Structure formats: structure tokens, C-alpha cells
Amino acid sequence: MAQVIKSSLTSVFGITLMAAALGLSACSTSVDPDVKARQDSMKSWGDAMGVMGDMAEAPDTFDAEIFKEQAAFLAEDAATPWSHFENQEAAGNATEAVWSNVDGFRAEAENFQQATAELNAAAQTATSMDDVMPAFGQVGQSCKSCHTDFKVKND
Numbered sequence: 083m084a085q086v087i088k089s090s091l092t093s094v095f096g097i098t099l100m101a102a103a104l105g106l107s108a109c110s111t112s113v114d115p116d117v118k119a120r121q122d123s124m125k126s127w128g129d130a131m132g133v134m135g136d137m138a139e140a141p142d143t144f145d146a147e148i149f150k151e152q153a154a155f156l157a158e159d160a161a162t163p164w165s166h167f168e169n170q171e172a173a174g175n176a177t178e179a180v181w182s183n184v185d186g187f188r189a190e191a192e193n194f195q196q197a198t199a200e201l202n203a204a205a206q207t208a209t210s211m212d213d214v215m216p217a218f219g220q221v222g223q224s225c226k227s228c229h230t231d232f233k234v235k236n237d
């Protein structure tokens with residue numbers, strides 16, 4: 083019993099220390115918190131798209147539960163980054179068009195929210211990749227379309 087408590091305390095402490103170390107390194111690189119928040123969001127979208135994209139490439143690996151989880155995550159997080167684009171000084175890898183073409187950027191953001199809502203709806207009853215393929219394609223198009231004008235090309 084005492085052994086169990088001791089080892090779980092050690093692991094909790096380990097996590098705390100690790101978080102502190104991560105916090106320190108984030109401070110020393112001084113990434114703007116808005117840039118970090120929206121990039122973190124986008125990165126997690128990339129992960130979700132990767133999971134779903136693997137199923138699209140190998141449709142017999144379609145897993146309805148996992149697909150649903152990823153689609154729900156995208157739909158829920160779809161509005162998160164946009165409020166972090168207010169400060170033009172914090173450009174990150176956003177192009178100037180984010181601020182010079184505010185309406186265009188907003189339209190892309192709204193289109194994305196719509197597309198992820200539709201994917202999430204389709205995922206609820208999907209039994210195969212075929213059922214979600216059109217909506218999944220729309221979401222992918224939406225990422226790409228916005229990046230074309232609003233994200234700096236780094237390749």
C-alpha cells in the first residue's frame with residue numbers, strides 16, 4: 083500500500099517537474115502567446131487529419147469510433163484560432179493578407195467551421211469511409227484553400 087502511494091507520488095512529481103521545464107523553455111524562446119495558441123490548434127488539426135487521412139488511404143481500416151472522435155474534435159476546435167489573429171505584430175507564419183483581407187480570411191474561417199460541422203454530422207452515422215469521404219475532402223480543401231493566401235509557404 084505504502085509502496086503504491088509512494089510510486090504514484092513520484093510520478094506526479096515527475097510530471098510537475100517536466101511541466102516546469104517545458105514552461106521554462108517556452109519562455110526563453112519568447113513565442114508570442116497568440117501565435118503559439120493558434121499554431122498549437124492547427125498542429126492538433128494536422129494530427130486529426132492524419133488519423134482520418136490514413137483511413138481514407140486504406141478504407142478497410144475505417145474505425146467509426148475513432149473517426150467520430152477526430153471529426154468531433156475538429157468541429158469543436160474549429161473556432162479556436164481566429165481570435166488569436168488580432169495583433170498584426172504577432173505575424174508568425176501568417177501572411178499580411180490576414181490583416182489586409184480581413185473579410186477573405188473570415189470567409190475561409192467560416193467555411194472551415196461549416197465544413198467541419200458537416201464532417202462531424204456525417205461521421206455520426208458512418209459505417210464506412212465512403213460515408214464520410216465527400217465531407218472529409220471538403221475539410222481538406224478548406225485547410226488548403228486558406229493556407230494558399232493566408233499562410234506563409236515554408237517549403
Ligand code: HEC
Binds near residue numbers: 173174180187229232
Ligand atoms: C481560415 C484559415 C485557415 C484554415 C481554415 C486552416 N488554417 Fe492552418 N494555418 C493558417 C495560418 C494563417 C497559419 C499560420 C499561423 C501562424 O504561424 O501564426 C496556419 C498554420 C498551420 C500549421 C502550422 C502550425 C505551426 O506549428 O506552425 C498547420 C500544421 C496547419 N495550419 C494545419 C491546418 C489544417 C490541417 C487545417 C484544416 C484541418 C488548417 N490548418 C486550416 C490558416 C488556416
